[in-house]
């Protein structure tokens with residue numbers, strides 16, 4: 001019985017760790033990526049938002065920004 005409870009607690013703490021890791025990862029990014037480009041107002045594609053944490057511009061505007 002005790003083993004079952006231990007296992008359950010272990011699984012629970014693993015879940016908790018996973019959640020904390022996710023929160024830490026989210027907080028470690030300077031800022032979350034924006035849905036809408038600050039330059040042209042177009043939606044930033046999901047792939048770009050995930051690839052570039054904290055991005056604020058679409059590819060076109062980013063190129064203008066960075067020159």
Ligand SMILES: [Zn+2]
Pocket residue numbers: 037038039040041042057058059060061062
């Ligand atoms: Zn743009």
